[in-house]
Amino acid sequence: MEHRFQVDLRGIIEILSEHLYSGPQVFLRELLQNAVDAITARKKLERIFQPQITLELKKDTDNTPLLIFTDNGVGLTEAEVHQFLATIGRSSKRDVGASTSGTGGSSDFIGQFGIGLLSCFVVSSDLHLLSRSAKGGGVVEFRGSPEGSYSVRNVPENELEVALEVGSRVILRAKPEMVDYFDFDLLLERGRRYGGLLPFPIYLLEDTKTVQINAEGAPWRSKYESAEAQKIALLEFGRGVLGREPFDVISLRSSAGDLDGVALVLPFTPSLAAKPRHVVYLKNMLLSEDAEDLAPQWAFFVRLVVNANSLKPTASREGFAEDSALEATRDELGQQLQAYLSDLSERNPEKFKQLLRLHDLSLRALALENDELFSLFAPQLEFETASGPMNLRDYQTHSSISQGGTVYYAGTLEQFRQMGKVAGAQNINLINGGYIYASELLERYAQRHPNVRVERIEADFFAQRFEELTVQERNSSFEFVRLAEQTLEKMGCGVELLHFKPIELPALFVTSAQQRFVRTLEAAQEVAGDLFSGVLESIKPSNLGKSSGGKVGLIYLNMSNPLIRRCLGLTTAPHGPDRLVNLSDEARVKCVLEVLYVQALLLAQHPLSSRELNTLTAGLGQLIDLSLKVSEVSRELH
Amino acid sequence: MTKSTHNTENAETVESLMDQAEALPYGAAQKLELLERAVDLADSLGDVQAGFEARQELTGAATMGGHPEKTLVAFAWQLAAWDKYGPSSGREELEADEYDLLWHYKWVINSLWEFPNISRTQIEAAFADFESRLERGGYSLRTVLYFRWKYAFFTGQLEQTEAWRTQWLRARKDDMSDCSACEAQFLTDYWVGMGQYLEALKAAKPILSGFERCAEVPHTTLGSVLEPLLRTGQLEEAMDAHVRGYALVQSNPSFLSTCGDHLSFLALTHNLEAAFKLLEKHLPWALESAHLMGRFGFFRSTLPLFARLRVAGQTLFPFRAPQGFPLEGGPEGHTLDALEGWFKTQLEDLATQFDARNGNAYFSSQLTLDPDLLERIPAVSIKSNKFSAKLNNWKGKA
Structure with missing residues (x-):
């Protein structure tokens, strides 16, 4: 005999809230995603209608805060309610899209309806939904409890307190410990973040107050009187995101991913290991404020705020899936950032210099990836030398006589420290190649300038002299x-x-590095047991370089x-x-x-x-x- | 120049050195150097706890940065300190986590066979020690089976691999197991090595669709699938994988073998100039690497390049040899004969070392190229990272 799996809904909600979502407030994001998907689906049925979403804060008779979330999207029939709301894990929107238009696939939709609604249980003691489908029929009511039971019924029109046009209405009742999330200002602020770019109005109501959450739209899409006015507005927007005015703002547009937005040039030097976290929107709905890996690896000097219409979200819906479309987008963005840099170096050399100082490492990494930009930056990059920091142009001028134009560098910081003094006495101004990217940049410089000798030296170079x-x-x-x-x-x-x-x-x-390695290897052998002492003996280099005699x-x-x-x-x-x-x-x-x-x-x-x-x-x-x-x-x- | 990040004047502390190292990415030589200084400093202070912690970071940075020999040295010390001062010594002088220690032991086990001078007896002894430590710690032996399978595969004991793979599949997974992305990565390599190209692509699918990822995945995977894609005639898809994959691996020497996959791919698809560039760029890594299996893999990937140049009737090899390259070139560069000869000798020498240890001829058997591969693969024009939906398409097919 066949049986059905039993699912512990409470357990699933717990898993979702603790592992899949970044915090209780994501219920609003999920509701907005569902509403946007419903609106997208309705647009496929009827070209002309005015999409709208409203959020209304109210108090229940027992004073429990309520949030009434209404969209005028495609709505659900009774059959669809059973199919999608009560079947966890089915990405229902895919089916809605296919059935309503016959062509639309999953890529038209952002959310996963049933799963999205489940996130409401994190803040709400039950789930109450009323819906009227654009396909006809009356109002359907769904009531779900976190214990896993639900009821569905058709509601006679005269029972409705507030009339419901085509669309869906979700009524959330605050759990006692979640009352703080039913707050006008918080909803306004989160709503702006999540849906600020949406191209149709979202209203927030409480008592007599009504505010359009997304009145301003995307600042980079607005029309401005002048380029100057636009710049000021974008810098101001950047300040809102970063908490500080950005160094600069770069407008971005990429055909891959169908993306637009801005890159905020960070006004501080980020840690090399810190991954830049970008604010990303999918079809104008916020997907994540911590998306990694959207910009090219070297671009850790910017934070992006962008909307993409054709990238795939990850399972957690909080970033983009790493696929070739994302790769192509990253590439197009990289090209625009590079164009900005070369343009800035021509248009405003002073500001470019400031940028070089601020984002030294990022730009070094970039120079290594791109030959054109290498030519642009390389002569201006500073290196640590035995006689202080110096850029390559000055270095060559200063050392053209004493060193015959040869560029000498030490491969590691330790070697630089060992040799610096002696080098100086021999009239050689040694460069510290042990700093990050320094050796690589010097070698690349040599490759690009065949007439310049670049030599990495070790201590025996001096011994020969x-x-x-x-x-x-x-x-x-x-x-x-x-x-x-x-x-x-x-x-x-x-x-x-x-x-x-x-x-x-x-x-x-x-x-030498190898002698040093042997030194540490032998020290480890002294303490290690037989097994590892033997293993280390096996990997001990037998040839320690010339004239070392095993020392x-x-x-x-x-x-x-x-x-x-x-x-x-x-x-x-x-x-x-x-x-x-x-x-x-x-x-x-x-x-x-x-x-x-x-x-x-x-x-x-x-x-x-x-x-x-x-x-x-x-x-x-x-x-x-x-x-x-x-x-x-x-x-x-x- | 941001001097403050590596101030040479202020008094260094173990902690400050570790902080500086933490800010650097894996693969940066400076990261290792800072951690080695931290270890030296801790040792000179006689601080076992700090020495242990600095080595804990060092083993990670060395493993992820292409220096498994440094991992071995640091780990040998750690294990000795653990046994002598750790929680189970009864002395409680060292505070450390057994899980972390064993996780790092995995890196060590995973690298042993990459050194031809480490004998089979030593490897077996290490397996036995690792296994008993896992058992005592209450962990599943799946991890040992996994490495047994890898060991058999990488040392050419191919008659045993399937048996180990089956045992591994049946064993209980726990938090000591590799993540599914890393397991899928090895499975991909395994099927490529066994000549099962469609199986390899199937194994790589969750990684390539962006579903699974980890520190070194999809970085290595995009190199591993190049040959299977070429062999199954998916040329554009292979080019996409090359463009995506090479960008991820080009700046970390721990990806030396994968860089080799890309080198070989470029030569096979008749992009000889790009192949030269890649060879010039990564040859210094190969020459310096103590990771001889990686060196073997990289040198081996020059075979298609030489073969293609011969067919093209080229006699000179116009590449810029890295400093310290043992073979002197003439005024116009190296002759193809001399250079090919040099690489062949190196390869034969490495193969002899590995085969002697492994007790078979697995490495020597890899020194000849499949002529079919050379003949069948046409020119594929190089793409400068442009959008292409191709990869999405083949994901559906595979």
Whole structure:
């Protein structure tokens, strides 16, 4: 025997209100959507009628607030009431459209009738609907309770308190905890948001007050006396949306999606990770105020307020479905935003510069996507260089002699920090390519300008420019280098002794990204269990780059630096243990080297491990101890 | 220039570094760099809690940014800290959520076979460890079955895949399971790999119609369906998928393989100049990537390009090699012979490494192109993102 599923309506309402809708107030959106669909359907039957929606706030005899929502759309017959209102989940409007016009499909309608009405249960203790169909017949009454039962009957005309023309009337009774949503100002404000663009009047009534909710219409569709007047009006509108006057307003129109509206250029710099949330209308009904992904990815400098007539809404009816129509729309919008930018750069270079400053990152991302705009922005974009922020045009002018026109950049912030000082001493103004999009922009610049050399450099670039020791120096420093290697080996650091600038710098620590990776890998291996220690061993790079000898870093000691020379002097003619301070020269040099090593790490802004920190503490302690002993001894001698 | 967002002078804290990183999108190298600094800083302070939290972010950024090797390193530390200090250690020195930890473990499991140096024994041991942790946490083993199925597929143990797939389908779904968008994505790849192109398109349908989406879906899907669409003669639809899909993946190195799908598509549809551009743009990712399976996929997608150039009688390969590219070109660029030879050697070398680990010849067998594919696919003119209703149409058909 066949059975029907039992549905717990209360449960479904709960799910809808908690998960599908963004808040109780969406009942108004759903009612408006249904009304708009009903009006659309009636237009297919009779070309000429004056569509109208009214919302009336009243008090019931027991003082419970009521909202009476009336449209003069196509209405419902008794059969349709059973079919659509009482059958949850059927997207009834599709069928209405097909049956009334024979051609219309689901795309003509916004809402899903039955589901939309269910949202009324979130605020109303029951659902009461009266309807007169345009197809004829009398008034049908539907009463539904959240428990899941409903009744339908034909209402004799003389029973109607208020006459009902063709159309539907929904009467909501406020639940005690939802009384706040039955408020004139709130309904006016929400009504404006949801239906402000609708091309037929929506009235809100209470007692003697009557207001047309959508009297103003879409500000970008209104006629203005002058372009100036339009601009002022749109900026004012933008202020209403953003809470602040936008930097600028751009009018938009896209044939894909049949879309019109405005882009508000944000007057502040948005976070890169924040997704812009757009206000979108579908067939002039608000769909969402938090729609993502409508503008191209790079366009995070605008917030859109648009209406689309032919995009598909998502299941929750709060955004557009990601399909090729949306993609095409996004593309057309992108082209218009780009046209605005290139136009602004010609028409008002000063304002364009302000825009560049405000939306630096957005425009960098855009420049990477579009070659034409790249040419427009690229020379004006600023980069962080060792001698301060600078745009590429100035950079090239300044460095044309010292660098032979080559643009040098460090790939990461860490490398930039490591190399900046040394680069400066070599008359190279290094650019920080570690900032977001910086490397990509520089590489693109090189691609677009084949005569400009753009070179990404690592620390060994400078090492190649460091001056080798003479044979004599090499011989005399043999012992010193051996000692340095011995001292720093336990840190996994290699040693090279060379001449370099600046001579004030005794030591330079460099590590490649790969060496650094190995450093962290080995640290993780120390704590990990057998399984992951083994897995990490398997992925450990076997080749750590040239001349690293398996080390995770390399320290360049500067032969031109006086301090290094003095250390070297101590190792070429070593004394035994000093009778004054009881410490051998060798031990003293070791101590100095350890401190120099940690100092070089700090100079490179390299985070210290606990072992390095201990080395620094111990080394400094020893040096302090030494200097105190020296002064004690010299006092004794006097 | 917005200097304030990466102020180099003010004292950095783990928190400030993590905040800065959070503001950056996945795929940005800077995001990883900031998180690595946060980890270093936490470690140098000996702060296990902060070190754990910074690594929690780092594993995510590394996974979504194309650096699975960094995920492994950070996760190994996390797992050790969890076992030593976490809630079940009895020491309660580390406050962390088991669900999050296991979710990140999924990323690790999902990446193990992508490194040819990780042995099958190690992978099996990791599966066993993961499985026992899921069991102890009360989670369904569906997640393990899912990865077993993926593992068998990606390592060419094709005689086992259907059995794993069936077991996976039967197991209980829970909140540790991948979302349905991600499952549909893998199913698409699976059917493409098995040569079942219509099945692949069917699997991709809910994603392509915009019904299902996730962090990496439809990004990867639009690349996965290119070959099935071409093979089933849906050329315009394929071009649409290319235009839509490439825009989504072009700026994040974790989509290296998908960029390869687009490269191969452009070459197959005779858009050689566009294919060159794409190769130039993403070759540095492939060269730098420690993700060798991704590198293999990307290098492999150059095969149609070389084949098409040969037919066209071209001898020079006029592309701008990235800095550090190991092969020197002549004054007019690289010769086709030299470059093709280089890529082939790289591919053979990678294939040998993978096959040695997997104990079969699955990777080597992928080094030759299907001649039928080359012959049958005509030129399709490139579309600059223009509206087209075609994709909607084929959704109805598939």
